[in-house]
Amino acid sequence: MKRTASLWLLVGLAGYCLPPWYMTDSGFWSFSWVFDFTADDNGSALLMGTLHGKTWLLPIFLGFAALAAIQVLPIHQVSAARLLVAVASLLLAYTALQGLVIVRDGPRLLAGMFTNLGAGGGQAGLGAGAFVSCLSLLFVLTTGLSFLGKGRGDAFIIGTIGLIVALVGIFVFFPVAHILIRAFEIEGGGYALSNFLLGFFSADIWGLGCFVGGSCGAAINSVILGIMTGTGTTLLGLAFALIFTRTRFRAKRLLRVLTVIPIITPPFVIGLALILLFGRTGTITNVFADLFGVERTRWIYGFGGVYLAQMLSFTPIAFLVLIGVVEGVSPSMEEASQTLDADCWQTFRYVSLPLMRPGLANAFLLGFIESIADFGNPLVLGGNFNVLSTEIYFAIIGTVADPAKAAILSIALLSLTLGAFFVQRKWLGKKSYATVTGKADSGQHATLSPLVSTACYATALPWAVFTVVVYSMILFGSFVKLWGYNHSFTFDHYRRAFSIDFTNGIRWTGVAWDSYFTTLTISTIAAPLTALVGLATAYLLVRQKFAGKDAFEFSTMLSFAIPGTVIGVSYIMAFNFPPIELTGTSIILIVVFVFRNMPVGVRGGVAAMSQLDKSLDEASITLGANSFTTVRRVIAPLLGPAILAALTYSFVRAITSVSAVIFLVSAKHNMATSFIVGRVENGEFGLAIAYSAVLIVTMLTAILLLQAAIGTRKLRRANRLQPVG
């Protein structure tokens, strides 16, 4: 323990003494401070405290000194660990407190006390030095805890728990608290419960009018939509997964690509394509009107259109989740069933399907939450069909900004998603579904019964064809002058967006390049971080026992349950001023992606990991590997598909996400989606669609590269399907 703790202590001390304590103008990643470290804003905490009058930073140094003394003095190990924990937590608390109390304008509380110390100047947001110091203090704390016997004495586990708790606390709870406080705010300052209750229980939210011919409240609409989308995507996803893993369908690779495409599409693009197919003058509407005299209506704007768009958008997520689940069902279970004289259908119905239940529940939960948090599709296609997410958006963006109403609506939304979460937990219970055991399995998967495979083909294939049609509309649209009016062929849109001038070296003259490169950079950084945080959380949830695990799981789900618009606004409210000042930086974009998309990694990881026998970890640990090595050499390789799903999904979501991002982009760091939304607002549909097409191709390439790089699990014989006959 001593060595680990001392190492972190040294790092922390270095963070205190060397890099700038505050955020500098040149940014977090800039190292220009090395050459000018005495300058006003480049000072480390030590210099700030001694030279620049920020005397409240000096006690932190005393804390470090105390920690060092504990390490050096001959104290019994257990009491030393106790002291480490106590001092490190005190120090962290103090650092956080001074950051919260003393803002840019000076101290918020106890002003008199600080003026005596000469602290009138206030301080900027925390920077590199503070980051390094706090991180090492956190690890000193967790190392101390691990020596007190927590978490089976494993410093890696405790450190990971501590890190994730801290991150979720700072980047989920802290900003959300800002938003929720708004729910109780009354005009003219002050807070009251009555305001909240009045807003919360209004017919706008919970009205049931649509069952008697009127219109329902936004929450009821969201629930109906969510249940239908969750059910629909799970069934379709299962059909695709079964065809993909259990049949000899020839075009499997094509199928995989087809089902992945909708995820890599910015939501409003599917909406646009649907309007051009089914709108009043849409292509398909035209065909039906001309051939059969079907009346042209605006049905696409409303429940039908949103549902269709959400099914297109979210079926692939269910598919990705369910592939791992269907593959994870042990063949010997199916063989056992068949030898018990069950036929293909009975085997599927009574063995395979129940074994897939956790996966199915996960897929449903994902679909449900995605649906009620989705805002791109309802925005484009909703018409008079109000759902919570768009209502929240309009409450913030509308002509009269009403943050309090937005906050109340978010609470309604939150209670729905959390409800879904608890229902799923209850339904799954505590049954063990472990089917990949350490006892190697060499059986063969049962073939599907004709009934099931027919049903799968009958649902999945038309859907695949439909998807192709929708996407060819997008491609088609990017090459025509003006969609719906002038259908002559042109490259103009691509030329405007992505032209390159080679006359004087390479010059990226297209209007889209800036945001394109920013988007790629940010997504590339965010994706592995998201996968890492998500899967690490899943590992802790499935494999480790610790106090407060339920609360831990709940908090990791929270960021997923909050719609992007709310997250975006809450981030602006929380991170626009010290102690954490991130608006306008690229860091805030990365952070928002990591914590928005992390739950997908968590869910996928949990589903995959609960199918891995726990004795595999235990074997590795008793063979002298530490938890880190176990994760790296045993768990990670066995989680191939889950890692792939997490990486793919987080990369793609970072590129296509619009709701949260639109609030957080800046002139310096603009993202592709907000750029496209800007084009749409200007009526430049051709350019917007051309850019979307380029994004789609980019993401597709990335996904195929990822798949090739990670590959599939090699656990059983390569050909796992029974020969026909």
Added chain:
Amino acid sequence: MKNNDKGSVHFEGVVKKYGEVTALKKLDLTIEPGKLVTLLGPSGCGKTTTLRLIARLESATSGRIFIGGRDVTHLSATYRAVSMVFQSYALFPHMSVLENVAYGLTVKSLPKKIAHEKAEHGLELVGLGGFGARLPSELSGGQQQRVAVARAIVLEPEVLLLDEPLSNLDAKLRRLVREEIRQIQQELGLTAVYVTHDQEEAMAVSDHIIVMQNAEIAQQGTPRDLYEMPNSCFIADFIGDANLIDCEVRSANDEQSNIVVSSRPLSVACKAKNTGPSKLVVRPHDISLSPPNGAQDFTGSVSYAAYLGNKIQYTVAGELGELFVVCDVTKDPFAPGDDVSIRFDLSAARIVTEETGSP
């Protein structure tokens, strides 16, 4: 650390609780170096918990644990010099057999070449030389189990832990593998702790058996001690087959006890704890059957007979309740329904008292 302690395991007042449930009640136990010790007992008795505490796959609620004379209560599983063979084998399915065996060596940053050499040697030790390149799924159950054993022993652990290692194997293979395990353990002079619920397996492999019941030790000793000197009905019944016959102890000294069974007085060459109602323990092969002879013998009738080649097993119902009897094969064995006279060979019989009745 004293050198001669290497490989010893010592529990001092170890308690393990899962919430409200007590899995171990204040356990004190000592396992001597170089011995194969079996934790035996019905499921839920705490034997696997004990094993997992030695590996620190579970943390003790209170008490201290020593391995090799060193207090390891707070030492994590990674750093304890123990390795474990799992019931489910827990072979890593994505690694070849050789990689599996070399795993523990490579995580200790041993050069890959040396690790693989040692692993190959380990595989030869369990008779699987040349199988290194295969995947675990390409081996039979017995072979997989041997790989798991090889993987554990190449680390030369102070203590080898085996958690019901044979329960997934068929009977013949079970005997073969358990003999191999015993042989390797003795060759390498390893301390081994072996968990099983199969008393025959325990008798066959162990130097010392610790029988557990209801989260505590019921009795411990050599296999022979336990078989010949059971101190409770539970042990008598659990270790080897036994007939527990109701009796009344009239008087007893260190040498001999006078008892009454079914209103007939008998004298048994052992001591009884106290007078009053007790159980007479008679092993199945200490009972002989003969055609009814009208003498003072007990009587009964054969209700079931099983021919086992070298032996015949009978179930006899009569005034003493159901008796389980094993006889040598005779020319004309009894058939179900035959009336028989029953006679006991009391030289090996023991008297035990129900725990519930004792003070």
